[in-house]
Amino acid sequence: AQSVTQLDSQVPVFEEAPVELRCNYSSSVSVYLFWYVQYPNQGLQLLLKYLSGSTLVKGINGFEAEFNKSQTSFHLRKPSVHISDTAEYFCAVSDQYNQGGKLIFGQGTELSVKP
Amino acid sequence: DVKVTQSSRYLVKRTGEKVFLECVQDMDHENMFWYRQDPGLGLRLIYFSYDVKMKEKGDIPEGYSVSREKKERFSLILESASTNQTSMYLCASRPFGQTTEAFFGQGTRLTVV
Numbered sequence: 001a002q003s004v005t006q007l008d009s010q011v012p013v014f015e016e017a018p019v020e021l022r023c024n025y026s027s028s029v030s031v032y033l034f035w036y037v038q039y040p041n042q043g044l045q046l047l048l049k050y051l052s053g054s055t056l057v058k059g060i061n062g063f064e065a066e067f068n069k070s071q072t073s074f075h076l077r078k079p080s081v082h083i084s085d086t087a088e089y090f091c092a093v094s095d096q097y098n099q100g101g102k103l104i105f106g107q108g109t110e111l112s113v114k115p
Numbered sequence: 116d117v118k119v120t121q122s123s124r125y126l127v128k129r130t131g132e133k134v135f136l137e138c139v140q141d142m143d144h145e146n147m148f149w150y151r152q153d154p155g156l157g158l159r160l161i162y163f164s165y166d167v168k169m170k171e172k173g174d175i176p177e178g179y180s181v182s183r184e185k186k187e188r189f190s191l192i193l194e195s196a197s198t199n200q201t202s203m204y205l206c207a208s209r210p211f212g213q214t215t216e217a218f219f220g221q222g223t224r225l226t227v228v
Binding site for chain 2: 006009032034036041042043044045046049051090094095101102103104105106107108
């Protein structure tokens with residue numbers, strides 16, 4: 001069965017510092033990977049997705065993620081964070097055999113950006 | 116813009132009540148989902164539906180049922196609410212296919228007292 005593990009439940013960083021949010025997945029077949037962001041009191045919105053091709057994927061708000069098949073990882077990065085990036089971030093996986101297109105989510109990482 | 120609308124942002128219900136959470140999407144998506152969000156546990160799938168009148172159990176279906184009589188509407192039903200069902204409930208819809216983006220509603224924060 002598929003699973004997603006986000007290795008850090010909370011990540012505190014100072015403004016303008018770089019950040020990496022870690023995500024590992026388990027699946028024996030081809031996967032599609034997603035990062036979503038949830039701002040306080042809001043639903044989730046898509047940051048970026050990896051479907052195929054280049055392993056470095058760029059998303060909105062300056063975020064990017066790198067797919068590493070050998071490490072089964074899809075870590076999210078930003079070179080310089082802002083206060084407005086404070087939110088919860090979720091990694092999700094879908095695979096080619098998933099009935100009904102269901103997404104499996106990780107536990108979430110709370111990013112807290114301090115001035 | 117795609118819109119997924121959940122009927123309530125906040126609900127307070129009593130133990131033993133039957134509770135209906137409604138979700139409507141306006142983009143003709145085939146797939147619809149109900150997730151439960153709890154701190155430290157992320158989003159856990161309760162039920163999903165890939166077509167009208169079709170439903171599949173997710174990872175935590177116990178204590179819940181669903182209904183999808185029309186393509187745009189997916190309802191989550193708590194037959195007899197219990198305090199351990201106090202949580203944030205998120206509805207999502209997604210077009211057919213594994214590579215498409217899922218769109219989420221704003222969530223319903225349910226408190227069972």
